[in-house]
Amino acid sequence: MNDAEVLLMVDDRPSSFTRYAARALPDRLVLLRFAGTRPDLPEDYLLETAHLPAFWVREGVPQAQEARRYRGWAAGLPVPPTRFCNPSEPRQAAAQRFAQLAGLPHLTEQQVTLVRDKAAMKARFRELGLRTAEFARVRSTDDVERFAGRHGWPVVLKPVDSFACVDTHRLAGPGELAAIDLGTRDWMVEEHLGGTEWEVCALILDGEVLDAWPSAMPCRPLDIVDGAMNANISVGTGESPPVDLRALVQRIVTGMGVDHGYAHMEFFLIDGEVYAGEIGVRLAGCEIPANHGHAYGFDVFGATLAVYLGRRPELEYRERRCAGDLLLPLPGSGTIRRITSREEILGMPGVVDAVLKVGTGDPVTARRASHNASGYAHVVGTSVEEVERRMREVLDRFTIEVVPAQEADAVPA
Structure with a gap:
């Protein structure tokens, strides 16, 4: 180059x-x-x-x-x-x-379809010999009920091109369908999988997966949008899943003809078997890429730029620990009345970096999405358990007060 x-x-x-x-x-x-x-x-x-x-x-x-x-x-x-x-x-x-x-x-038009249309994506996974949840395209609530009649409740309903869990719903029964407008978008339904959900990120150059880094999720994305702790933990230790992750991503990369870039994938581990979830050929959301840099002690963004510039990066790791991004809550829409300072967050155990996206007096709009946040903190530790415990300590000490818009308007100047 x-x-x-x-x-x-x-x-x-x-x-x-x-x-x-x-x-x-x-x-x-x-x-x-x-x-x-x-x-x-x-x-x-x-x-x-x-x-x-x-x-x-x-x-x-x-x-x-x-x-x-x-x-x-x-x-x-x-x-x-x-x-x-x-x-x-x-x-x-x-x-x-x-x-x-x-x-x-x-990416070609077909490749874009494979990484954006989740029904087409899962069909390709199966063509490549991977297990997936049962799924089907749907046009009506009757289609959803027929699917659930074959595969059972709960089911997951989503637009085929959704991301960050936007407009994605876990439905426990037919009574919850009435609140959802299928409208003119293309939708799909899939069975709700148990087991453990994992993430993996990878860098690709000349069609080769150079390395793959796993992430644990203390809470599933669909639980996050309903208020659970929003975090991902890069696992640079022996706690990573017992799966050949490079081989897993390589099978998909080869099957989709991807030449270079950053890939982010979710998968489920159920009784020792891998079920492919979804894959994106772009950087992972939230601060997941930065987690890998903190966990392995290398310049992850520099390595990512290298593959997009056609160069082979130096993947020399100086650390082996766990590191995660904890998204700080944004409890509602309105105006920020009070929020814990960045300096106070940095003083908490295990926190190595923190960013606040909002401050006192700022107007904010909360969204039902897995990236909804007022900021984030990077937390490190010797194990997934230690990082998760430290994250919960941060949440216990973090304070944010949002005054709803109508209340803020009623306060005299």
Whole structure:
């Protein structure tokens, strides 16, 4: 790879990865932004990244036309981008199509379908010889009830292109269907699996899985959106699941023809057997990638940038411990009245980093999503149990008060 190669990166929300890339590649990074994401890009973040060239894709304009405009714009840069990275799950289809039109490395339309349409994804898993939960596409509540009649309640109902558990529901019986509007989206239903749910992340270059890092989840995502502790713990110790994770991800990567990138997968371990859940070819959500850096003692974001730039990263690990991201609660919508300070969080046992996304006086909107949070803390320990215990200690000491909008409006100035 030529060290002068430039990366075009989709930027639809501030993240640890994009901030790292902005610092690490000040002369070799170009941002691709979609006009519809402007509300998700705060003014302070736009100022923070103002030194980087950014191309805005306009709303309502044919993508082929925007790609032609981009190519003319990029030709005026000192070095036009030759590589592409999309960290965004919901932008996958639009971003990869844009990269194709711009003449950059990209996922094909079929690959995007396989990593975004969860029914197509599970069908491919089965073609590759992997077990999955029973599943079916559904168009009506009658379809859901027929499925449950064959496979039993509870079931999990979700849009085929959902992410972060948005609009995903665990239904205990037919009485819970009335509250859900299937509308015009494409939906699927699947059986609810028991066992232990795990995550695994991997880096891929030239079709090869370079390494894979497991994560434990103290609580399942569907429990998280209903109020359970929101955390992931990278397991750099002997507590990792008894599964050849590199081989597992390699089977899928090969079966989907993925050439390079970061993959994030969920799977279930039931009586020693692996059941494939879902996979995304983009960075994991929340702060999961950073967990791996803390757990193994290496530059995980630098290694990720390397594979997107076509280079083989140096995966030299200096640590072997457990490290997790604890998402701090955001209990409702309104205005922040009080919140524990970052300094106080950093003083708690095992906390090595903390970020607050909101402060006193800020307006906030809570969402039913697995990434709903007021901030996060990275917590380390010698075992999964120690990290989880320390996380619960943080939650016990963390305070946030949100005044509902109507109450805040009623307080005299």
